[in-house]
Amino acid sequence: MAQQQVDAARRVPLNRDRVLRAAVALADQAGVDSVSMRNLAQELGVVPMALYKHVANKEELLDGMVDVVVGEIDPPVGGADWKPAVRQRILSARRALLRHPWASRVIESRPRPTLVVLDYLNSIAGMFRAGGFSVDLTHHVMHALGSRVWGFTQELFSASPPPADPEMEAAMFRELLSRYPHIAEIAMSAGHDEGSVVGHGCDDQSEFEFALDLLLDGFERLHRQGWTSRDRA
Known part of the structure; x- marks a missing residue:
């Protein structure tokens, strides 16, 4: 059958x-x-x-594959304030890309965005504009979000598994503690998520949402202050 x-x-x-x-x-x-x-x-x-x-070719195939994944992102929430609307949309993008772990690498490799990709980015920018953000602030907001708009981030370094030998692992941590005490204390204090792509000992989803919320709170503060790029001078 x-x-x-x-x-x-x-x-x-x-x-x-x-x-x-x-x-x-x-x-x-x-x-x-x-x-x-x-x-x-x-x-x-x-x-x-x-x-x-x-x-037409492999490149067009990859573009189309990205479009399929982007098409899985939930549509914008109607009538919601900009902050929860942006958050919901980005976390939906994250879920879509987690279902397709290869997609983030392919998105980053594309030389030009497709129309489907531009539609998604335009919708995110439009949420900020609908929330009263100036064009100037929205421009900087989109840069600040970077790859996080797709639900993933480029971390400082790739995670690597510890040595299988317990004695070697203990020796490695002693060396880490001796030479890099601040890195060691962070590593040893973190919660464990063995499937993390952020780093060994980190909770991937919590780290992502922490950074996203931090950015959204900062954007909100700048918007309320009427910030413009001229304020940096």
């Missing part, structure tokens, strides 16, 4: 949406580096040339 379902799915006529969603599923399953026209054609049960009727 399972094979019959696979065969039936493969007989469904190709279209751009089906090609892109199959590519996203392949990246989710095997990593984005596994996505090639040949591998994708094999997944769909077609010859590679059949794909070129729907995507």
Whole structure:
């Protein structure tokens, strides 16, 4: 029965949406580096040339995959104040990208944003403008958010697992404590989240929301003060 379902799915006529969603599923399953026209054609049960009727090349395929992921972000909350509306939208973006761990790297690699990406960024900027933010402040706000607008951040360093040998791990921490006491005290005081992408011993979601809320509170303060870029002079 399972094979019959696979065969039936493969007989469904190709279209751009089906090609892109199959590519996203392949990246989710095997990593984005596994996505090639040949591998994708094999997944769909077609010859590679059949794909070129729907995507011109690998770059267009990657752009389309990003669009599929961005399309999973919840729409803006109607009637909400700018602050909870922005927060909800960004945290929805985070959930979408966590479902597709490869997506953040692909988004960062794109030389130009697609129309779908621009629509999302425009909606975020529009929330600030609807909240009364000036164009000037909104410009700086979008820069300050950076990749956080997509629900991810570029951390100071990549997390690495501790040595498997307990004696080596203990020696490493003694060295850390001796040479870098402030880093050591932070590392040893943090809560543990083994699946964190922020850093070993950090709670990924809490760290992200802490920084996001800190920024939103700061934006609110500047807005109330009537801040402009001329105030930096």
